[in-house]
Amino acid sequence: MSLKENVFSHDAQNWFDSVRYGWNKKTMIIGGKHNLGRNFSIFIKYLLKKYLRIYNYKLISEDFRECKSEDNNNIIYTIIFTFAPSHS
16 A cells, blocks of 8 residues: 555545655655644654654654635645655
8 A cells, every 4th residue: 555545645535735745865755735733744744754664764854834824714734754764
């Protein structure tokens, strides 16, 4: 199973308004926007850390931001996580 297909795609859980990910050499950067609250951001960080630990990657930085949407004044949460290979 893939997180991309089963969690992040619009055909799956549909938790995110948008998701982006990419690589910078061996470093993986994952980011997204959602409106499910700060605790959801913490949950998804935990999920990603647990999943990527299997592949010997560790969280090296995180960025949480909150802003009000222009449409309806709801709070939009932006998260960015950076993972790099573990050297254990």
